[in-house]
Every structure is written in structure tokens, then in C-alpha cells.
Amino acid sequence: xxxxxxxxxxxxxxxxxxxxxxxxxxxxxxxxxxxxxxxxxxxxxxxxxxxxxxxxxxxxxxxxxxxxxxxxxxxxxxxxxxxxxxxxxxxxxxxxxxxxxxxxxxxxxxxxxxxxxxxxxxxxxxxxxxxxxxxxxxxxxxxxxxxxxxxxxxxxxxxxxxxxxxxxxxxxxxxxxxxxxxxxxxxxxxxxxxxxxxxxxxxxxxxxxxxxxxxxxxxxxxxxxxxxxxxxxxxxxxxxxxxxxxxxxxxxxxxxxxxxxxxxxxxxxxxxxxxxxxxxxxxxxxxxxxxxxxxxxxxxxxxxxxxxxxxxxxxxxxxxxxxxxxxxxxxxxxxxxxxxxxxxxxxxxxxxxxxxxxxxxxxxxxxxxxxxxxxxxxxxxxxxxxxxxxxxxxxxxxxxxxxxxxxxxxxxxxxxxxxxxxxxxxxxxxxxxxxxxxxxxxxxxxxxxxxxxxxxxxxxxxxxxxxxxxxxxxxxxxxxxxxxxxxxxxxxxxxxxxxxxxxxxxxxxxxxxxxxxxxxxxxxxxxxxxxxxxxx
Amino acid sequence: xxxxxxxxxxxxxxxxxxxxxxxxxxxxxxxxxxxxxxxxxxxxxxxxxxxxxxxxxxxxxxxxxxxxxxxxxxxxxxxxxxxxxxxxxxxxxxxxxxxxxxxxxxxxxxxxxxxxxxxxxxxxxxxxxxxxxxxxxxxxxxxxxxxxxxxxxxxxxxxxxxxxxxxxxxxxxxxxxxxxxxxxxxxxxxxxxxxxxxxxxxxxxxxxxxxxxxxxxxxxxxxxxxxx
Numbered sequence: 041x042x043x044x045x046x047x048x049x050x051x052x053x054x055x056x057x058x059x060x061x062x063x064x065x066x067x068x069x070x071x072x073x074x075x076x077x078x079x080x081x082x083x084x085x086x087x088x089x090x091x092x093x094x095x096x097x098x099x100x101x102x103x104x105x106x107x108x109x110x111x112x113x114x115x116x117x118x119x120x121x122x123x124x125x126x127x128x129x130x131x132x133x134x135x136x137x138x139x140x141x142x143x144x145x146x147x148x149x150x151x152x153x154x155x156x157x158x159x160x161x162x163x164x165x166x167x168x169x170x171x172x173x174x175x176x177x178x179x180x181x182x183x184x185x186x187x188x189x190x191x192x193x194x195x196x197x198x199x200x201x202x203x204x205x206x207x208x209x210x211x212x213x214x215x216x217x218x219x220x221x222x223x224x225x226x227x228x229x230x231x232x233x234x235x236x237x238x239x240x241x242x243x244x245x246x247x248x249x250x251x252x253x254x255x256x257x258x259x260x261x262x263x264x265x266x267x268x269x270x271x272x273x274x275x276x277x278x279x280x281x282x283x284x285x286x287x288x289x290x291x292x293x294x295x296x297x298x299x300x301x302x303x304x305x306x307x308x309x310x311x312x313x314x315x316x317x318x319x320x321x322x323x324x325x326x327x328x329x330x331x332x333x334x335x336x337x338x339x340x341x342x343x344x345x346x347x348x349x350x351x352x353x354x355x356x357x358x359x360x361x362x363x364x365x366x367x368x369x370x371x372x373x374x375x376x377x378x379x380x381x382x383x384x385x386x387x388x389x390x391x392x393x394x395x396x397x398x399x400x401x402x403x404x405x406x407x408x409x410x411x412x413x414x415x416x417x418x419x420x421x422x423x424x425x426x427x428x429x430x431x432x433x434x435x436x437x438x439x440x441x442x443x444x445x446x447x448x449x450x451x452x453x454x455x456x457x458x459x460x461x462x463x464x465x466x467x468x469x470x471x472x473x474x475x476x477x478x479x480x481x482x483x484x485x486x487x488x489x490x491x492x493x494x495x496x497x498x499x500x501x502x503x504x505x506x507x508x509x510x511x512x513x514x515x516x517x518x519x520x521x522x523x524x525x526x527x528x529x530x531x532x533x534x535x536x537x538x539x540x541x542x543x544x545x546x547x548x549x550x551x552x553x554x555x556x557x558x559x560x561x562x563x564x565x566x567x568x569x570x571x572x573x574x575x576x
Numbered sequence: 577x578x579x580x581x582x583x584x585x586x587x588x589x590x591x592x593x594x595x596x597x598x599x600x601x602x603x604x605x606x607x608x609x610x611x612x613x614x615x616x617x618x619x620x621x622x623x624x625x626x627x628x629x630x631x632x633x634x635x636x637x638x639x640x641x642x643x644x645x646x647x648x649x650x651x652x653x654x655x656x657x658x659x660x661x662x663x664x665x666x667x668x669x670x671x672x673x674x675x676x677x678x679x680x681x682x683x684x685x686x687x688x689x690x691x692x693x694x695x696x697x698x699x700x701x702x703x704x705x706x707x708x709x710x711x712x713x714x715x716x717x718x719x720x721x722x723x724x725x726x727x728x729x730x731x732x733x734x735x736x737x738x739x740x741x742x743x744x745x746x747x748x749x750x751x752x753x754x755x756x757x758x759x760x761x762x763x764x765x766x767x768x769x770x771x772x773x774x775x776x777x778x779x780x781x782x783x784x785x786x787x788x789x790x791x792x793x794x795x796x797x798x799x800x801x802x803x804x
């Protein structure tokens with residue numbers, strides 16, 4: 041099974057890796073939850089402690105619980121409550137003495153009830169509502185900005201403490217929850233219940249008040265969960281702010297790093313691609329990087345590979361001329377020996393061998409000449425004087441010459457109407473055309489050859505097409521290399537060294553142009569095209 | 577009897593050439609190194625020297641030897657015979673005062689023809705010119721016997737090969753001579769680009785005397801012709 045390849049840049053990959061850090065907020069949530077639990081426990085314990093303290097103050101004070109509630113005082117208080125503008129009508133304290141005691145113990149956000157066994161409220165102090173909390177509002181700009189953006193988000197996501205919950209006690213009198221039941225049974229009990237509208241949670245602790253062995257009353261201490269909630273939210277926000285900042289800075293840093301890294305790799309890639317031209321020749325050595333890391337190493341090894349490739353290429357290009365030079369001397373030995381032999385009287389049968397030897401020698405010399413032609417051409421390029429000339433008569437003259445030289449070939453020629461001025465050497469152009477046409481004639485094998493000379497504002501184009509066999513795949517670019525030939529082996533009447541099209545390229549490049557070969561679109565043959573920039 | 581010196585480091589070639597030239601009736605002395613040859617030249621000058629450029633480890637020994645030989649005699653005909661055929665070597669050799677430059681592709685009959693021509697030239701330089709051996713084409717005057725060319729009355733210093741090429745072109749003005757014909761007439765076997773550089777050198781020699789010289793026309797794809 042093949043996994044489909046997804047093209048992901050290094051930057052994208054690093055950002056993908058960065059998603060691992062998204063686990064950080066989750067860890068934070070877990071931590072804050074734990075914190076909330078601890079806080080709640082602490083709140084319950086505090087409430088229980090308060091309830092116990094109040095109850096301790098009321099233990100064994102028989103008088104306080106013996107007296108039945110004073111109906112008149114109670115009535116007066118009820119009247120007063122009715123007139124109260126707040127509209128909150130809490131059950132009044134029936135026992136001023138107890139009220140006095142618990143007043144001193146009350147806390148700002150806690151409410152303390154004292155009830156007797158029947159559930160009658162004996163005293164009450166404090167309120168569940170906290171005063172407006174101004175301490176949290178910070179004036180720093182950051183706080184404002186974050187409050188405006190992230191803060192809003194937090195408000196949506198997190199449960200916010202609500203102050204306008206409906207207080208059950210206002211309508212139902214003293215609470216009668218599980219905690220009160222427990223306290224009446226003589227056990228300190230804590231409870232947690234939602235308000236009837238569900239907007240807030242009330243935490244309460246009830247402690248029995250003992251008179252002798254009897255539970256005569258219950259102290260209930262209530263508080264909303266808002267304080268814990270607010271603290272949890274604050275912790276949440278702080279944590280998230282930090283995590284967000286870290287994530288932001290981290291991803292920015294990693295993105296920058298990845299950008300730098302991929303820019304270096306891209307530069308290396310571009311350098312490497314630029315170092316080799318379309319024909320696979322090394323144009324210029326790679327400027328090796330001085331960086332000490334792996335990319336620097338890569339660049340250096342690229343550089344050395346290219347240097348070796350270039351050495352090899354120039355070795356290949358020079359091999360022909362070196363080889364021919366080395367072969368010249370032994371051939372001269374053979375030739376002079378044969379010449380001497382010919383001068384002496386030879387028997388008739390020896391003459392046959394003599395003729396064969398000379399024929400072979402002629403071919404050998406021909407090969408040598410061709411081998412050195414390209415090298416000599418390259419050497420001579422530096423001395424060639426450039427003149428401005430019209431390409432049209434040169435090509436036309438050459439084509440006329442080819443028609444004489446290759447009477448069997450059917451050459452069609454279409455020249456352009458205007459002149460095509462080129463800076464360069466007409467002799468070299470003629471040499472190049474000679475190679476182009478010789479090549480085409482050989483592949484066409486009697487089929488037509490068409491030579492088209494055309495030009496536009498920038499360049500002249502010489503296209504030589506033949507109807508020979510198409511080029512093998514992958515050879516189009518290599519054809520113009522030294523000693524590369526696509527001819528089938530065998531049945532050769534002339535030596536082929538793959539230097540003809542190499543000469544074509546050398547001449548084209550000397551004129552600032554280029555040579556290319558391609559199969560005809562319909563596969564009926566091959567077109568070799570040389571484009572030459574026009575003189576300005 | 578004419579005496580030819582062959583300076584060549586390859587013994588087989590040296591022996592073959594010596595034998596062939598002896599058969600043509602010359603006296604031949606052979607040397608393998610520059611110093612041997614120079615020592616012999618100091619005692620007695622040859623009538624013609626055939627010099628290889630690379631002499632063993634002495635890569636440019638032939639060039640050095642030519643310079644030294646020219647210092648001894650300004651007139652001794654010198655032919656370079658080398659495996660090297662780059663334009664650079666040809667030009668360098670001719671500039672040093674060699675009369676001709678041949679690659680080792682040259683066959684022995686070709687070599688013998690050249691040697692004979694060079695001897696004829698040096699022999700006849702002093703004799704009065706015979707009118708039947710003169711080719712005149714406008715300002716060009718070729719003495720076929722002496723192998724000399726004059727343009728507008730001034731001597732053009734052509735090598736043997738160059739003279740034969742000019743002669744082949746000027747004999748039939750207006751006719752295109754292709755490269756093969758030029759090679760045949762000049763007794764050489766070289767490739768097309770060498771013919772091109774020969775023609776270029778000939779033009780340059782004429783232009784040194786007459787900057788307006790334009791008689792040798794290139795007919796692209798076919799060859800060259802002499803125009804009048």
C-alpha cells in the first residue's frame with residue numbers, strides 16, 4: 041500500500057508539531073479544577089468552623105431557647121419588614137439576645153441563622169450578597185485590552201458568579217436542607233444546594249446547639265459559591281493568558297526559525313539547480329556555505345559533488361582531443377611504414393592487403409579528425425572575430441551547397457523575407473549547419489528534410505527537421521553533449537562519435553543562442569532547432 | 577646531394593621518414609633530442625630541417641630548436657611535423673620562422689612533394705624568373721616555380737600550403753573551389769575547419785599589405801573563390 045504523499049513545507053510541518061502544545065491548556069484546566077475542589081473543601085470547612093463557633097457560644101444557655109418567641113416583638117418586626125424599602129423580607133429574628141451574640145460573629149459574605157427545633161428562626165445576621173468588588177478591576181492598558189477581547193471570551197466560556205440570584209430564604213423562611221436535618225440529629229453537617237433559579241450555589245453548614253443532652257436549636261451558616269467561583273475564574277484567566285502568550289511567542293519563534301531554515305534550504309536548492317544547466321552541464325561551482333550545521337554540510341557536499349561532476353564533464357570533453365593526440369603518433373608510424381612498403385616492389389597478393397590497410401588507416405584518420413574538430417573549435421573560439429552579418433544569405437548559400445553535396449537527399453528550404461542580422465562568425469554558422477544537415481541526412485535516409493529559417497524581433501531560428509526515427513525518451517537534453525550518440529549500432533558507413541550536435545551547441549552558445557532537439561508532435565520525425573539572438 | 581635533418585623522438589617514425597627521403601635521393605641525418613640536433617647544426621647546417629614539436633619530455637623542444645636554428649641561418653627551410661594540430665601550435669610554429677606546418681597525418685608522398693617544392697623555391701630564388709611560370713591576376717603575381725606571391729608589387733610571405741591554396745584559387749578566378757579540391761591542390765589532408773583557418777591566415781597576410789583586400793570570397797556551404 042502506498043501512502044499518498046502530501047507536500048508540506050518545513051514551516052507547515054513545524055506548526056503541525058506545535059499543536060502538541062495545545063495539550064497545555066488542557067493541563068491547565070485539570071489543574072484549575074483541582075484547585076476549585078480544594079477551595080470548596082476549604083470553604084465548607086470554614087463554614088463548619090463558623091457554625092461550630094456560633095453554636096459553642098450558644099451551648100447550654102437554656103434561657104435563650106426556653107423562652108417562647110415574643111409575639112408582640114415579632115409582630116413589630118414583621119411590620120418593620122413590610123415597610124422596608126428593599127423589599128427583601130427575610131424572616132425576622134425572634135430572639136434579640138441571640139441576634140446580639142451572632143451579630144458579632146457574622147462575616148460579610150456569610151449569613152448566620154439560629155433556629156429552634158421547630159424551625160422557627162430565633163436570630164439571623166449577615167447577608168449572602170457581597171459588596172461590589174472593585175479590587176479586581178485593574179487600570180493597566182493590558183488588562184483593558186485583554187478584558188475587551190479575551191475577557192469577553194472567558195465570560196462566555198466560564199461560569200460567572202451571579203449576584204442577582206433569587207434567595208430562597210426570602211420566601212421560604214429558614215432553610216431546611218439536609219444539613220439542618222443532620223444538625224437536628226446532633227451531627228455537624230455541610231450541604232451544597234443550588235438556588236431555586238439555579239443561578240448560584242449556596243454552601244451551608246449546620247451545627248446543633250446543645251442544652252444538656254438535647255439539641256435545642258441549630259446554627260446554620262450559609263455562603264454562596266461565588267467567591268470560589270470568582271477565584272477559580274481568576275486562576276483560569278491568568279493561566280490561559282500565560283499559556284496563550286507562551287503559545288503565541290513559541291509559534292512566532294518557531295515559524296521564524298522554520299522560515300529561516302527553509303529559506304536556507306531553498307537557497308541551496310536554487311543554487312544547486314542553477315549550477316547545472318538544462319543539458320546537465322555544470323555552469324558554475326556551488327558557493328559552499330560556511331555554516332557549521334547540517335545544511336552547511338549538505339551545501340559543501342553538494343559543492344564537491346558538482347565539482348567532481350564538472351571535472352568529469354571536462355575530462356569527457358577533453359578526452360576526445362587527448363585520445364586523438366595520443367593516437368596520432370602510432371598512426372603516423374603505421375602510415376609511414378605503409379608508405380615505405382608501397383614504394384617497394386610488392387607481390388600482387390600483398391597489394392590487396394596493402395589497399396585494405398590503407399583504407400582502414402584512412403578511416404582511422406577520419407575518426408581522429410572528427411574527434412579533434414570539436415576541441416579545436418572550442419580552442420579557436422577565443423580568437424574568432426565577431427562581425428555583424430546577415431544570416432539569410434549564409435544559410436541559403438549553405439543549403440545550396442548541401443543540395444550539391446547530398447544529391448540523394450530531398451532538402452526543402454524556406455527562407456524568411458527580410459534580413460536577419462546576427463553578431464558572430466559566418467564561418468562557424470556554416471560549420472554548424474554542416475553538422476545539422478549531415479545529422480539530418482543520416483537519419484532521414486532518403487526521406488525529405490526541411491530546413492526552416494525564421495526570425496522575430498529578438499531571435500533567428502533555424503529548424504532542421506527530418507522524418508527519421510524519433511528520439512528515445514530522456515535523450516533530448518543529452519544529445520548535445522560531447523560523445524553522446526543515439527544512432528543504432530551496426531551498419532555504419534562512417535564513424536560516429538556524437539560530436540556533431542556537440543559542435544552545434546558550441547557554436548550556438550558562442551552566438552548567445554541555444555540548441556534543442558525534439559520529436560515532431562505527430563511522432564513522424566525529429567526537429568533540431570537552433571535559436572540565435574539577433575544583433576541589436 | 578641535399579642534406580635533410582629529421583628531429584623526431586619517435587624512433588619508428590624517424591626511421592620510416594629517413595628511409596623514404598633517402599629513397600627520394602636525399603642525404604638524411606636523424607636526431608632524437610634537441611641538444612643532439614643543435615650540436616650537429618652548429619657544426620654543419622642541413623639544407624632542410626624536419627622538426628617535431630614535442631621532443632620527449634621537452635614539450636616545446638621543436639619550437640626552441642627552430643628559434644635556435646633560425647639564429648644560425650635565416651634561409652634554411654624548416655617544416656614542422658607534429659601530432660598537434662591546434663591553431664595555436666600552427667600559428668606559433670609559423671611565427672617562429674617555419675616554412676610549413678604539417679600534422680603527422682600527412683602521407684610520405686605529400687611530405688616528399690613539399691620538400692621538393694621548398695628546395696625548388698630556395699634554389700630558384702636567385703635565378704631570373706621565367707615568364708611561362710608566372711600567373712598574373714590583377715595585382716596578384718604568382719611565381720609557380722619559385723613558389724612566391726606578390727600583391728601590388730610587394731612580396732606576400734606565404735607558407736607552402738598557403739601558396740598552393742592561393743594558386744588553386746587564383747588559377748580559375750570566379751570558380752568555387754571546395755575544401756576537398758583545396759586540400760588536394762595543397763597536398764594536405766586536414767579537416768574543414770583547418771581549411772577555414774588557413775584561408776583566414778592567407779586573408780590576413782594580404783590585408784597586412786592592403787587593408788582593402790577582398791579577393792578571396794567565402795561561398796558558404798561550398799567553398800571559396802577568387803574574385804576580380
